[in-house]
Amino acid sequence: MTVRIDSFDTAGPGDTAALSACLDALDPARVRRLALLVKTEGSADTNDFSRELASWRAREAVLARLGTEVLERTVFLHSTGAEGAMTPFGYLIADVAEEPAAAAQDASGPAPGGALSMGVGRSRTVRGSEIGSPQHVALAERAVADAVADAGLTPQQVALALVKTPLTGHDEPVRVTSAQAKAVGALGAALALGEVDPARVVPAAFGRDLTLYSRRTMVFSSSEAARVEVLVLGNRPGATGTLRIASGQLADVLDAPGIRRVLAAAGAGLTAEGTVRDPDRVAALLVKAGHRHDGTLRGARTTVLTSHLDPDKHIRMVMSGVAGSVLGSGRIFVSANSVHQASDGGGLCVAVVRPGAAEAGA
Numbered sequence: 037m038t039v040r041i042d043s044f045d046t047a048g049p050g051d052t053a054a055l056s057a058c059l060d061a062l063d064p065a066r067v068r069r070l071a072l073l074v075k076t077e078g079s080a081d082t083n084d085f086s087r088e089l090a091s092w093r094a095r096e097a098v099l100a101r102l103g104t105e106v107l108e109r110t111v112f113l114h115s116t117g118a119e120g121a122m123t124p125f126g127y128l129i130a131d132v133a134e135e136p137a138a139a140a141q142d143a144s145g146p147a148p149g150g151a152l153s154m155g156v157g158r159s160r161t162v163r164g165s166e167i168g169s170p171q172h173v174a175l176a177e178r179a180v181a182d183a184v185a186d187a188g189l190t191p192q193q194v195a196l197a198l199v200k201t202p203l204t205g206h207d208e209p210v211r212v213t214s215a216q217a218k219a220v221g222a223l224g225a226a227l228a229l230g231e232v233d234p235a236r237v238v239p240a241a242f243g244r245d246l247t248l249y250s251r252r253t254m255v256f257s258s259s260e261a262a263r264v265e266v267l268v269l270g271n272r273p274g275a276t277g278t279l280r281i282a283s284g285q286l287a288d289v290l291d292a293p294g295i296r297r298v299l300a301a302a303g304a305g306l307t308a309e310g311t312v313r314d315p316d317r318v319a320a321l322l323v324k325a326g327h328r329h330d331g332t333l334r335g336a337r338t339t340v341l342t343s344h345l346d347p348d349k350h351i352r353m354v355m356s357g358v359a360g361s362v363l364g365s366g367r368i369f370v371s372a373n374s375v376h377q378a379s380d381g382g383g384l385c386v387a388v389v390r391p392g393a394a395e396a397g398a
Contacts (some may be wrong), residue, residue, distance in 0.1 A: 037068055037132065037133055037134075037275075037276065038131070038132055038133075038134055038151075038275075038276045039129065039130070039151070039154050039275075039277055039279055040129075040132060040277070040279075040303075041127055041128070041129050041130075041131075041319040041320050041388060042058040042061075042127070042128045042131050043125055043126065043127055043128075043319075043320070044057070044058050044125060044126055044304060044387075045123060045124070045125045045367075046074070046076065046090075046125060046126065048077075048123045048124075049076045049077065049078065049087070049089045049090040049093075049124075050089050050092075050093045050242035052093050052094060052096070052097040055072075055094060055097055055126065055128065055291075056100075056101060057099050057247070058128045059097060059098060059101040059102060059128070060101060062102060062130060062132065063132075064101075064102040064103050064106050066130065066132045066133040066134075066256045067102060067106050067109070067130055067131070068109070068130050068131040068330060069107060069109055069130070069131040069154060069155070069156050069186070070098065070102070070106060070110040070111075070128070070129070070131075071110065071111075071113065071127075071128075071129040071130075071154065072094050072098075072110065072111070072112050072114070072126060072127075072128060072129075072322075073113045073115075073126060073127040073129065073198070073267070073369060074090060074094065074111060074113070074114045074125075074126035074127075075115055075117070075118050075122060075124060075125060075126065075369050075370070076090045076111075076114060076115070076116055076118060076124055076126075077116075077117075077118045078116040078118075078315070078349070079115065079116075080116040080117045080346070080349075081151055081312065081359075083313060084116065086116055087114045087115070087116045087258070087259070087260060087330065088259075090114050090262045091112050091114045091160065091260060092110055093125075094114070095112065096396040098110055098250035102183040102368070103352055109156075111156045111158070111200075111265045111266070111267055112265070113198060113200050113256075113265065113267060114215065114258075115256045115264060115371055116367070117348065117349065117371075118299050119250045119349050119351075119352045119353045119354050119356065120142060120208060120352060120354070120355075120356035120368060121352030121357045121360040121366045122258070122333045122352070122356040122360075122366050122367075123365075123366040123367050125266075125367050126360040127318075127320050127369070129152075129154060129267070129269075131154050133353065135274065137158035143212055149271060149273070149280075150193075150271035150272045150273040150274065150275055151167075151271060151272065151275040151276060151277040151278060151280065151387060152269060152270075152271060152272075152275065152277055152279035152280060152281050152358050153187045153188055153189060153269070153270055153271070153272035153275045154187055154267065154268065154386055155182075155183040155184060155185065155186030155187025155188070155267075155268045156183050156186055156188065156265075156266060156267055156268070156313070157179040157180060157181070157183030157184075157186060157264075157265075157266040157268070158179055158180075158182075158184035158261045158263055158264065158265050158266070159176065159178060159179040159261060159264040159265075160175065161173040161207075161262045161263050162175055162201075162202050162205075162207075162248070162262065162263055162264065162318075163183070163205065163207055164204075164205020164206070164207050164208035164210035165180045165205070165210070166206070166240070167202065167203065167204070167205050167210050167212050167217070168212035168216045168217065168220055169239070170201075170238075170239060171219070171236075171324050171345040172201070172220045172221075172224070172264075172335060173220045173223050173224045173227070173237060174205065174224065175224070175263075175264050176199060176201060176220060176223075176224025176225060176228075176264045176266075177224040177225070177227040177228045178223045178224075178228075179199075179224075179264045180197050180199065180224060180225045180228035180229070180266050180268065181184035182227040182266070183197065183266040183267065183268035184197075184228065184229075184268050186268070187229065187269070187270060187272065188275075189263075189268065189270045189272055189283070190217050190230055191228065191229045192230075193228050193270040193272060194229055194252055194268055194269070194270045194283045194287075195252060195269055195270045195282060195283040195386060196252055196254065196267075196268070196269045196281065196283055196322070196384075196386045197224050197225045197228070197250070197252060197253045197254075197256045197257075197265040197268050198253075198254050198255075198257055198266065198268070198269075198322075199218050199221040199222070199224070199231060199254070199265075199266050199267045200221075200255075200257075200258050200261055200264070200266075201218070201220065201221035201252060201255060201256075201258065201261070201264050201348055202217065202257070202258055202259075202261045202263065202264070203216070203217035203257040203258065204259050206262040214257040214348075214373065215243055215373055215375055216242065217255075217257035217258075217374050218255040218256065218257055218373055218376070218377070219242045219243040219376050220242060220370070220376045221255040221257075221264065222249065222252075222253050222255045222375065222376035222377045223241075223242070223248070223250075223280065223376050224236050224255065224264070224352055225253040225266075226248070226249065226251050226376065227254070229252060229253070231249075231250050231251060231252075232248055232249075232250070236248055236304070243375055243376075246329065246375070246376075246379070246380040247366075247379075247394050248376060249374075249376045249377055249378055249379065250376065251376055251384070252283055252385070253372075253377050254322065254324040254371055254377060254384060255324075255376075255377060258373050259264045263334060269281050269386075269388070275345060278390060278391045279319055279388050279389070279390060280300050280301075280302055280303050280388070280389055280391075281302060281386065281387070281388045281389075282302035282303075282386070282387055282389075283298060283384060283385065283386040283387075284297055284298040284301065284384070284385055285298055285378055285379070285382055285383070285384055285385075286325070286382055286383035286384060286385055287380065287382055288296065288324070288328075288333060288381050288382060288383070289325050289326070289327070289333065289355050289358065289381075289383065290333070290334070290354075291358075291383070292310070292359075292361070292362055293310075295323070295358070295359055295362050295385050296310055296362060297388045298385040298387050299312060299318070299321075299362070299363075299389070301387075302388065302389040303317075303357060303389040303391065303392075303398050304318055304332065304387060304389045305392070306318055308365070310362065311351055311361070311362055311363075311364055312363050312364055314392070315363055315364045315365050316390075317389055317390045317391075317392060318363060318387060318388070318389055319388040319389060319390050320369070320386070320387070320388040321359065321363055321367075321368045321369070321386070321387050321388075322368070322369040322370075322385070322386040322387075323359050323368060323369070323371070323377055323383060323384070323385050323386075324356055324368050324371050324372075324374050324378065324383045324384040324385075325351045325352070325370060325374060325378050325383040326351065326372065326373055326374030326375070326378060326380075326381055326382060326383050327340045327341075327347055327350070327351055327372075327378055327379070327381055328380050328381035329338075329381075331345065331353070333381070338350075346374075347372070348373055349372075351372040351373070351398050352370050352371075352372050353385075355370045355372075356370050357369060359385075375379065
């Protein structure tokens with residue numbers, strides 16, 4: 037099996053024209069797993085249904101072109117908020133079996149150090165009484181563990197666990213904040229990846245003990261989801277394909293050198309000015325960004341916590357410009373609020389890179 041990544045722009049949350057073109061290039065009989073990671077515009081308020089619209093239309097497109105069986109093997113990871121320099125767009129990530137003719141022509145064998153592998157996991161429905169609770173953490177932990185196994189990876193080989201977690205109950209009218217939903221999702225992933233002491237994962241720590249965090253997890257909350265959904269990515273020894281992934285922690289929202297380090301580790305060439313030499317080689321760039329609990333940045337006051345704008349909007353706007361200046365493109369998946377996903381005010385950068393011409397022919 038080989039993982040491929042295609043990107044597609046959207047003209048609005050309900051637009052699936054470019055996505056449909058990507059889906060048309062896939063043979064449903066050869067698709068093992070499919071994931072849609074989409075950044076769509078919208079206010080991200082409680083009654084903003086842009087994400088629901090985007091997810092519904094995407095499901096329609098997958099069903100129409102690849103059928104029910106592939107739809108059941110697909111995770112939909114839609115995230116609202118494309119402020120600043122971001123282009124509303126998505127990544128279509130597919131684990132596909134190579135055609136026999138293509139496999140026979142590839143005599144190079146598995147890539148040294150492994151190639152990109154993907155796995156997906158889903159929890160059962162999270163009951164309203166469980167939202168934001170230890171049971172919610174346990175469901176996230178199990179879903180991440182299932183995705184790791186599905187990818188054929190060990191927890192240590194995981195470069196990214198991407199978690200979508202519900203913030204509302206679908207069986208009763210219960211709601212927690214987006215930060216609370218992200219906190220329990222992140223702690224569940226940290227447990228599955230062996231990054232935290234289970235004895236410290238207690239309700240009193242949720243969203244409060246900021247020394248407790250995963251180093252390889254991105255979480256976003258969802259009002260339309262009824263269960264935890266997970267996409268796991270990592271380099272698996274023996275995997276076919278040429279894509280490589282790297283991830284690393286960022287110090288804060290201005291950490292452009294950290295973004296460069298991750299891109300270089302994944303194999304992207306950089307110019308003397310610190311920009312990506314060939315942006316087309318970057319198959320995906322994802323950034324989780326956060327703000328310090330006291331609203332400061334490198335010791336100075338900001339208006340992140342005192343503005344009429346939600347803090348997450350501030351952070352997405354800033355990081356889209358910082359990361360976009362390195363990549364040379366606004367096609368970056370930026371998610372805000374790094375609670376339990378980095379140190380206080382820190383973040384995570386993940387890059388997937390295609391080989392250059394010389395490497396591909398080696």
